[in-house]
Amino acid sequence: MTVLVPTLVSSVLLLFGTGLHPLPWLTWLAPLPVLRLAPRVGARVACCAAGLAWLLGQSRMWPYFLGALDMPLPAAVAVILGQALVFALLTCAYRRLLVNGRPLAAAAAVPAGWVALEYVVSLALPHGAWLSLAYTQADVLPVLQTASLTGPWGITFLVMGLPAALAAATTPQVQGRDRGGRGRIGGGRVLVVAAVVMALSLGYGTWRLSQPHPVATARVALLDTDRPDDTADLATTAGRRLLDRYVMRIRALPRSTSTVVLPEKTFAADERTLPVLTGPLRRLAVEHRQDIVVGLVLDRAGTSSNAALGFRAQGGEPVLYLKHHLIPGAEEELRPGGGLTFVSPGHGLIICKDLDFPALVRDYRGHGAAVLLAPAWDFTEDGRLHSRMAVARGVENGLAVARTARAGRLTVSDPYGRVLAEQVTGHDDFTTVTAALPAPAGATVYDRFGDWFAWLCMLLLAAVTIGRRRFPRAGGQVTRNDDPRANEAVVTGETRYSLSPRRGGGGRRWASGMRARGQNP
Numbered sequence: 300m301t302v303l304v305p306t307l308v309s310s311v312l313l314l315f316g317t318g319l320h321p322l323p324w325l326t327w328l329a330p331l332p333v334l335r336l337a338p339r340v341g342a343r344v345a346c347c348a349a350g351l352a353w354l355l356g357q358s359r360m361w362p363y364f365l366g367a368l369d370m371p372l373p374a375a376v377a378v379i380l381g382q383a384l385v386f387a388l389l390t391c392a393y394r395r396l397l398v399n400g401r402p403l404a405a406a407a408a409v410p411a412g413w414v415a416l417e418y419v420v421s422l423a424l425p426h427g428a429w430l431s432l433a434y435t436q437a438d439v440l441p442v443l444q445t446a447s448l449t450g451p452w453g454i455t456f457l458v459m460g461l462p463a464a465l466a467a468a469t470t471p472q473v474q475g476r477d478r479g480g481r482g483r484i485g486g487g488r489v490l491v492v493a494a495v496v497m498a499l500s501l502g503y504g505t506w507r508l509s510q511p512h513p514v515a516t517a518r519v520a521l522l523d524t525d526r527p528d529d530t531a532d533l534a535t536t537a538g539r540r541l542l543d544r545y546v547m548r549i550r551a552l553p554r555s556t557s558t559v560v561l562p563e564k565t566f567a568a569d570e571r572t573l574p575v576l577t578g579p580l581r582r583l584a585v586e587h588r589q590d591i592v593v594g595l596v597l598d599r600a601g602t603s604s605n606a607a608l609g610f611r612a613q614g615g616e617p618v619l620y621l622k623h624h625l626i627p628g629a630e631e632e633l634r635p636g637g638g639l640t641f642v643s644p645g646h647g648l649i650i651c652k653d654l655d656f657p658a659l660v661r662d663y664r665g666h667g668a669a670v671l672l673a674p675a676w677d678f679t680e681d682g683r684l685h686s687r688m689a690v691a692r693g694v695e696n697g698l699a700v701a702r703t704a705r706a707g708r709l710t711v712s713d714p715y716g717r718v719l720a721e722q723v724t725g726h727d728d729f730t731t732v733t734a735a736l737p738a739p740a741g742a743t744v745y746d747r748f749g750d751w752f753a754w755l756c757m758l759l760l761a762a763v764t765i766g767r768r769r770f771p772r773a774g775g776q777v778t779r780n781d782d783p784r785a786n787e788a789v790v791t792g793e794t795r796y797s798l799s800p801r802r803g804g805g806g807r808r809w810a811s812g813m814r815a816r817g818q819n820p
Contacts, residue, residue, distance in 0.1 A: 313352065347387070368629075389413065405763075442504060445457065448744045468490045522731055548729050561593040587612075661745070675702050709731075711732060
């Protein structure tokens with residue numbers, strides 16, 4: 300029961316604190332039970348408990364990976380088992396550092412290691428920062444502001460670091476007493492550092508949210524109908540009828556609307572049928588003085604792309620953006636694009652999954668974007684999570700994001716992560732959201748310096764895991780034992796003596812050390 304109860308508690312907290320619909324406050328507690336358990340059991344037991352807790356905690360993701368995403372079974376296994384393995388290894392590293400008398404290093408190793416995992420995965424896999432724990436806090440605005448300094452990596456560090464610090468500070472192994480029998484050694488220092496980090500983060504978030512930010516008078520409208528629930532080919536009667544419906548809906552919008560965004564892959568067109576789309580929308584954009592953005596599958600010279608066309612209020616040829624990051628498996632027949640596209644000064648075009656990649660959004664900000672207009676298409680059940688990933692990208696770079704998702708949500712957010720307007724899609728009739736577009740925010744630290752915090756975490760992880768072990772300064776001897784009873788130690792000044800009943804003589808070493816000080820054991 301000593302092992303099973305913490306394992307099951309952590310798994311339940313992970314089950315509801317992560318995933319598609321996380322409860323933010325549970326995420327902060329999830330690692331705590333297994334980390335508290337780790338120094339009380341052997342290394343192998345601690346490793347297995349942590350790995351099992353993660354596997355059970357991610358059990359609700361299997362239907363999403365294999366069903367909605369149609370992810371191959373080996374890929375889904377690699378994602379979930381890989382995370383479980385890393386969590387288990389970090390727990391073992393935490394345990395080793397803790398029993399060696401390094402509670403602060405132990406508390407830092409867990410969040411630094413998890414940030415390193417998320418960052419490497421974001422670079423190595425075709426999903427970007429999609430798996431980050433940072434999105435669990437997307438609705439906790441004071442915490443979310445940390446992203447403007449560190450990107451998503453700083454939020455992950457806080458979420459994993461606080462439970463690691465609490466576990467290290469409350470472990471008996473770091474609660475020894477000094478020579479006079481006074482006070483706790485180690486645990487208090489860990490708590491102070493954790494409290495300072497959290498206070499600085501929350502203080503900065505509160506301050507940033509309190510800054511005055513003027514709202515522009517321009518308004519954006521997001522339109523969607525999920526019927527038909529597939530891409531409408533403009534060569535067919537159904538496709539042209541859907542275009543007519545969208546044109547009528549746009550005409551009915553208030554004239555104060557300056558920008559209209561339709562969903563991803565709304566239409567399918569080739570070089571022959573493309574004028575069927577461009578003619579009416581170009582005339583409508585000029586007539587109503589509105590920028591209009593529409594997503595489509597565009598076939599040119601036998602090559603298909605996931606595209607967004609932007610029709611400018613002042614007329615002229617529409618601008619074209621091709622989706623950079625295609626969904627593995629679902630979009631293998633499409634050609635990825637490159638480069639940045641602006642429909643008007645400060646208004647950049649981006650498509651759905653491209654918002655999962657912080658570097659691309661940062662590139663837009665570096666080229667003068669103040670707003671990102673994003674046609675999108677979700678998988679219904681992940682609509683909330685994917686919308687909050689877009690919100691986080693806006694906070695990282697000081698951008699407003701207007702995202703129109705089929706089978707998801709229509710969301711307009713400001714540079715501080717505040718959702719200004721939102722509606723769930725999936726209805727037969729049109730779903731419409733309108734909101735005032737926020738004025739541009741100032742440049743952020745993350746926009747200027749990129750993933751500096753992720754690199755810092757990797758350096759920190761290397762320092763605490765392969766750094767030189769601290770030996771006693773007064774020539775004392777430190778004994779270690781993987782038996783949990785061997786870890787109950789007395790910290791006396793410069794020397795840490797084991798009370799282990801194993802390895803023949805732990806008690807004798809303790810007694811001899813006390814006699815050397817002229818004390819009666």
